Amino acid sequence: MSTGTYAPKPGAAPVGRMITAQTALETRMLLRNGEQLLLTVIIPSLLLVLFSTVDVVDTGDGKAVDFLAPGVLALAVLSTAFTGQAIATGFERRYGVLKRLGASPLPRWALMTAKTLSVLVTEVLQVLLLTAIALALGWSPHGNPLSVLLLLVLGTAAFSGLGLLMAGTLKAEATLAAANLVFLLLLVGGGVIVPLEKFGAAGDVLALLPISALSDGLRDVLRDGASMPWGDAAILAVWAVLGLGAAAKFFRWE
Numbered sequence: 001m002s003t004g005t006y007a008p009k010p011g012a013a014p015v016g017r018m019i020t021a022q023t024a025l026e027t028r029m030l031l032r033n034g035e036q037l038l039l040t041v042i043i044p045s046l047l048l049v050l051f052s053t054v055d056v057v058d059t060g061d062g063k064a065v066d067f068l069a070p071g072v073l074a075l076a077v078l079s080t081a082f083t084g085q086a087i088a089t090g091f092e093r094r095y096g097v098l099k100r101l102g103a104s105p106l107p108r109w110a111l112m113t114a115k116t117l118s119v120l121v122t123e124v125l126q127v128l129l130l131t132a133i134a135l136a137l138g139w140s141p142h143g144n145p146l147s148v149l150l151l152l153v154l155g156t157a158a159f160s161g162l163g164l165l166m167a168g169t170l171k172a173e174a175t176l177a178a179a180n181l182v183f184l185l186l187l188v189g190g191g192v193i194v195p196l197e198k199f200g201a202a203g204d205v206l207a208l209l210p211i212s213a214l215s216d217g218l219r220d221v222l223r224d225g226a227s228m229p230w231g232d233a234a235i236l237a238v239w240a241v242l243g244l245g246a247a248a249k250f251f252r253w254e
Contacts (some may be wrong), residue, residue, distance in 0.1 A: 018106045019114050026118035030084065033249075037102045039079040039183070040126055046192065047135055048072045057194055062223070069134040069141070070218035071192035076126040077152060078211055080120050081159035083183045089115070089167035090175035098253050108253070109190070116160060123156065143221035147228045154236035155214040161243020162210075168251030186211040210239040 030036050050064040051057055059067035092098050101111055165177050186192070189199065190211035196203035200204075206212050216240075217232030 022114035054185035074214040082163040088165035088177040089174040124126035142225040164247040
């Protein structure tokens, strides 16, 4: 038998190619899911349009959209990196998908890398869409784009860690309920739509939440032109380290 009998040559593909293929698959699955689209695209867009055009919440001085747009961008990160990823991963774990993928040539760390890249791809699409809507509503962003990028990356890491921790420790049904409940609670009390000052003394505690830090940080840069809100970035970094560390330690594949 000659060396060239088998074409293509049997064996696992390079890890980079496997990650790219899995990322594309994860992204397609995410974008085809109706509930995911509701959380990641429709709800943030409707909130941005509604509260920017109807005087329901006192957002302080200036145009409402200048306050709301950064908060809705933070909400988009929450919906994709935390809620959507937690629910999807939780049900993949329940149905044995993660167990089977973990036994494939794709390393487990590469699978998590693909999931993270899928989240980032989806967030890019979200940011582009929400930015276009906000600009059409009269938004006037300021600040350094690199500061915005750093905050979004830190927020993604924080929410991804918490989402994977939930998906890897709770049953799928519990993850579905808990992830949606947390989404609603953070939407109301995370400074996305309602300024934290409206919550009185509780606002100081709520400011330590990752959604509050991301919302306020983006608002400081995009509305007020701050160079880099290091306090908010530090809060996000702490949540990222704690969330990802706990997820790596306690995540169960079965």
